[in-house]
Amino acid sequence: MKKLSPWAFIPTLYLAEGFPYIVINTVSAVLYADLGFSNEKIAFWTGWLYLPWILKMFWSPLVDARGTKRRWLLAGQTVLSAVFLLIGLCIAVTAFWQNVGSMTFFTLTLFGFLFGAFASATLDIATDGYYLLALTPRDQGYFVGIRTIFYRLAMILGSGILISITGALAEQTTDLPTLLPQPYNWAALFVFLGVLFAVFAFWHAYVLPKPADDKPVTHSRTDAWKESFKTYFSQKNIIYILLFILLYRLGDALLEKIVPLFLLKPQDTGAMGLSLQHYGLIKGTLGLGAVIAGNLGGGWMLGTFGFKKCIWPFAVILILPNFFYAYMAWAKPGLAVTAALITLEHLGNGLAMMAFSVFIMYVSQGKYKTSHYAISTGIMALGMMVPSMLSGKMQAALGYETFFMIASAISLVTLAVIPLTGKIKSIEETEQAFRTHNMSLSDGD
Numbered sequence: 001m002k003k004l005s006p007w008a009f010i011p012t013l014y015l016a017e018g019f020p021y022i023v024i025n026t027v028s029a030v031l032y033a034d035l036g037f038s039n040e041k042i043a044f045w046t047g048w049l050y051l052p053w054i055l056k057m058f059w060s061p062l063v064d065a066r067g068t069k070r071r072w073l074l075a076g077q078t079v080l081s082a083v084f085l086l087i088g089l090c091i092a093v094t095a096f097w098q099n100v101g102s103m104t105f106f107t108l109t110l111f112g113f114l115f116g117a118f119a120s121a122t123l124d125i126a127t128d129g130y131y132l133l134a135l136t137p138r139d140q141g142y143f144v145g146i147r148t149i150f151y152r153l154a155m156i157l158g159s160g161i162l163i164s165i166t167g168a169l170a171e172q173t174t175d176l177p178t179l180l181p182q183p184y185n186w187a188a189l190f191v192f193l194g195v196l197f198a199v200f201a202f203w204h205a206y207v208l209p210k211p212a213d214d215k216p217v218t219h220s221r222t223d224a225w226k227e228s229f230k231t232y233f234s235q236k237n238i239i240y241i242l243l244f245i246l247l248y249r250l251g252d253a254l255l256e257k258i259v260p261l262f263l264l265k266p267q268d269t270g271a272m273g274l275s276l277q278h279y280g281l282i283k284g285t286l287g288l289g290a291v292i293a294g295n296l297g298g299g300w301m302l303g304t305f306g307f308k309k310c311i312w313p314f315a316v317i318l319i320l321p322n323f324f325y326a327y328m329a330w331a332k333p334g335l336a337v338t339a340a341l342i343t344l345e346h347l348g349n350g351l352a353m354m355a356f357s358v359f360i361m362y363v364s365q366g367k368y369k370t371s372h373y374a375i376s377t378g379i380m381a382l383g384m385m386v387p388s389m390l391s392g393k394m395q396a397a398l399g400y401e402t403f404f405m406i407a408s409a410i411s412l413v414t415l416a417v418i419p420l421t422g423k424i425k426s427i428e429e430t431e432q433a434f435r436t437h438n439m440s441l442s443d444g445d
Contacts, residue, residue, distance in 0.1 A: 009207050014147045016200040017127045018154025020120035024113050026159045043257040043392025052121040053381035060125045060374035061225035068214045069130035076123030077201040083116040085194030092187040129370035133211045145299035152291045160284025167276025228371035240420040246383040251322045251411025253387035270400045282339045287346040294350020318352035319411040321345040326404035
């Protein structure tokens with residue numbers, strides 16, 4: 001078969017990596033909110049779904065040491081197809097028996113999401129490792145922004161357009177009848193996702209090249225595990241690296257579970273009371289354009305000015321949405337203002353997350369860079385999991401307005417960890433190496 005351009009598989013690989021993360025960690029919360037479960041219960045139990053992304057650092061060396069990255073990612077996509085189909089079946093069966101509000105339904109679907117989370121975390125390891133092996137250094141630099149855009153595209157589509165369509169299926173208007181009663185509309189969504197991941201698996205089995213370097217690390221699995229952790233945690237300034245990864249997204253972590261609930265729950269609870277359609281359309285149209293613009297703009301600015309010059313303004317932009325939601329909880333603005341603020345949130349998040357992705361890439365170097373990347377993202381997931389689990393209890397005790405005010409104050413911690421990046425020597429050294437490499441490529445070497 002003729003060698004295909006990375007354009008044939010990089011976009012679909014990162015769509016397939018992004019969809020399960022957002023479905024498992026955010027769409028699950030929207031599902032439970034739409035079916036009437038409490039904020040406290042939703043935030044606490046869906047917070048546990050971050051666990052596989054934390055633990056993946058412990059089995060990432062096994063992915064390095066056993067089998068190829070290509071085989072691992074194809075297996076991950078196949079398993080996710082089965083998981084989503086089973087969740088859809090579970091929703092349909094419990095709906096038939098009118099049992100969707102029960103603990104049985106909640107427990108069964110939560111375990112389905114948890115199993116899918118383990119498959120998704122493994123898929124992350126394999127996909128990011130395959131990217132580093134299948135592309136030349138020049139193509140890696142070119143496609144780093146492309147892969148981020150398609151990853152973010154999946155997240156916005158998953159939490160936007162798909163939710164809007166799901167809401168439309170169960171909403172009756174004067175002109176159109178209800179196509180699927182609640183919660184069969186949710187069952188249809190997960191059946192669609194199951195079919196989509198089957199298509200992803202078949203497509204990638206056909207188009208993915210087999211890089212010569214895509215082979216198991218020669219060390220034993222135990223040695224690979226020990227060596228990858230040793231080389232990661234023996235880096236200079238590792239304390240600064242860990243603090244930055246854990247705290248950079250602290251405000252974001254407090255908001256992640258509560259924001260969808262705040263936007264969707266009824267107004268008599270202090271929330272905004274948006275319909276699933278409005279929520280999904282705002283996120284999937286304006287939000288989608290904003291996050292792509294943020295990723296493109298962030299990538300250009302990071303490439304032009306460097307990480308150290310961009311990180312301060314990007315951090316400020318990251319924490320602003322906390323204050324947006326404090327304002328919305330207080331003022332209850334109309335749909336137009338709400339849509340504008342959500343759009344600005346996505347623009348800022350697109351910029352800020354580009355800087356975070358570059359930071360992780362810079363501190364994940366050497367022979368075990370796949371494992372190092374997994375360790376970094378696992379630590380990030382820990383920084384997201386604990387605050388998100390606590391956020392439901394905080395919101396239930398404080399109400400939306402006070403919760404968002406306190407979350408805004410806590411998010412200022414992000415600004416306190418930015419100076420630490422200036423003390424991390426590997427950031428400056430790696431950035432200089434990338435700049436030198438890119439200059440040589442532009443000279444035609």
